[in-house]
Amino acid sequence: MYKITLIPGDGIGPEVTNAARKVIEATGIKIDWDIVNAGLDVYKEKGVLVPDEVYESLEKNKIALKGPITTPIGKGFRSINVSLRKKYNLFSNVRPIKSIPGTSNPFKNVDLVIFRENTEGLYSGIENKPSEDSSEAIKIITKVASLRIAKAAFKYAVKKNKKRIAVVHKANILKLTDGLFLDCVREVAKDYPNIILQEVIVDNMCMQLVMNPHQFEVIVTTNLYGDILSDLCAGLVGGLGLVPGANIGDDLAIFEAVHGSAPDIAGKNMANPTAIILSAAMMLNHLGETQTADLIIQAAIKTIQEGKFITRDLGGLSSTDEMTESIIENIKNL
Numbered sequence: 492m493y494k495i496t497l498i499p500g501d502g503i504g505p506e507v508t509n510a511a512r513k514v515i516e517a518t519g520i521k522i523d524w525d526i527v528n529a530g531l532d533v534y535k536e537k538g539v540l541v542p543d544e545v546y547e548s549l550e551k552n553k554i555a556l557k558g559p560i561t562t563p564i565g566k567g568f569r570s571i572n573v574s575l576r577k578k579y580n581l582f583s584n585v586r587p588i589k590s591i592p593g594t595s596n597p598f599k600n601v602d603l604v605i606f607r608e609n610t611e612g613l614y615s616g617i618e619n620k621p622s623e624d625s626s627e628a629i630k631i632i633t634k635v636a637s638l639r640i641a642k643a644a645f646k647y648a649v650k651k652n653k654k655r656i657a658v659v660h661k662a663n664i665l666k667l668t669d670g671l672f673l674d675c676v677r678e679v680a681k682d683y684p685n686i687i688l689q690e691v692i693v694d695n696m697c698m699q700l701v702m703n704p705h706q707f708e709v710i711v712t713t714n715l716y717g718d719i720l721s722d723l724c725a726g727l728v729g730g731l732g733l734v735p736g737a738n739i740g741d742d743l744a745i746f747e748a749v750h751g752s753a754p755d756i757a758g759k760n761m762a763n764p765t766a767i768i769l770s771a772a773m774m775l776n777h778l779g780e781t782q783t784a785d786l787i788i789q790a791a792i793k794t795i796q797e798g799k800f801i802t803r804d805l806g807g808l809s810s811t812d813e814m815t816e817s818i819i820e821n822i823k824n825l
């Protein structure tokens with residue numbers, strides 16, 4: 492029996508995390524969910540964004556499945572997602588981007604993984620207002636954080652038999668910050684002579700990815716570029732409804748989709764549950780439950796390929812619940 496923290500979150504979060512929970516339960520694996528919530532909805536109810544019980548649960552269980560949390564734009568509180576990643580040193584943000592055969596996307600056979608540095612860069616939250624008419628943000632790059640994300644990416648590449656790693660940077664302009672990040676990745680690369688290091692400047696990377704994503708297998712990059720490239724890559728394989736993710740540290744891991752709280756479709760039973768269901772499969776893999784994880788992945792792929800019970804973002808007419816039920820049916824019959 493695993494004890495896992497479940498954070499439903501805001502917007503579509505409760506709908507999709509509930510779907511993931513049902514799918515996991517259909518596999519027969521025994522999980523004791525510790526359900527605690529953080530975010531705007533909790534704030535409205537309790538006057539606090541992250542109640543202590545959330546921290547206590549995370550620290551006790553060390554593993555969580557989390558829905559998205561809304562962050563106000565241009566004002567208000569700091570992102571809870573960013574704070575949790577920083578507080579628990581969840582330094583690797585791992586986002587696999589994989590085409591699902593049979594879906595109608597511009598590209599077939601895209602198969603790459605983004606390793607985004609998750610604790611610093613421009614997300615350090617240090618912004619100042621030196622005068623009425625100017626603002627500044629401080630980008631922090633440290634050797635320790637850059638080396639550890641580079642090591643995580645290379646270790647993954649070896650484990651998965653990948654031949655190439657692309658480091659994405661802007662060291663031509665940001666010579667000290669991105670320059671340090673690039674140097675750290677080069678240093679780690681020296682220990683892996685069989686893996687080709689592709690050095691790509693971020694603007695060129697955007698073009699390369701939309702022209703020919705097949706030239707990339709693993710991408711390692713800083714926080715902001717990783718955030719942006721994740722959504723771009725999601726677009727290559729059918730959208731944000733399909734792309735899972737993990738925030739992994741040495742001691743604790745939080746699994747969540749790449750997408751946000753999608754206020755435009757929240758509460759309408761319209762959200763695609765696949766991204767969080769695949770995040771749950773990543774979580775099971777992390778726990779060593781590889782067979783169950785595979786079963787969930789195959790069941791989700793089957794639903795998408797059959798095309799009968801898919802949500803609107805994939806061109807279908809089904810609700811979140813109907814798509815989830817179809818995945819559960821496949822789990823029973825696979």
Ligand code: NAI
Binds near residue numbers: 559748756763764
């Ligand atoms: P978003 O990812 O929530 O939505 C972007 C677009 O993709 C919307 O049109 C939405 O309907 C669609 N979409 C997203 N997930 C979908 C799904 N599962 N099924 C079908 N369509 C889906 O990004 P947006 O609108 O920029 O951000 C909304 C809020 O989410 C913001 O407050 C933002 O800060 C927050 N956010 C939170 C994240 C997290 O908790 N990890 C990550 C990204 C954004």
Ligand code: MG
Binds near residue numbers: 718721722749
């Ligand atoms: Mg993002």
